[in-house]
Amino acid sequence: MPNIKSAKKRVLVTEKKTAENKAVKSALKTQIKKFLAAVNAGDKELATKLYPETVSAIDSAVTKGIIHKNNASNKKAKLAKKLSGLVA
Secondary structure, eight states: OOOSHHHHHHHHHHHHHHHHHHHHHHHHHHHHHHHHHHHHHTOHHHHHHHHHHHHHHHHHHHHTTSSOHHHHHHHHHHHHHHHHHHHO
């Protein structure tokens, strides 16, 4: 445990930031799972509705620095491919 006041503060701030980042990442994973569940169920209408929400969640995570932009691009491409395979 740190003795210096600024170091103690850094520990508290880091814990808070970690919790916020974890919450965003968890919400992102949940949104992706919802979309994939709709795709696997073959529900075109629901999957089409969830796709923009999922992409928005991914972009939001990039803006907040939770995931890298290339990782986000990769995820969006995979989701789009699954959606187009379902619609076709």
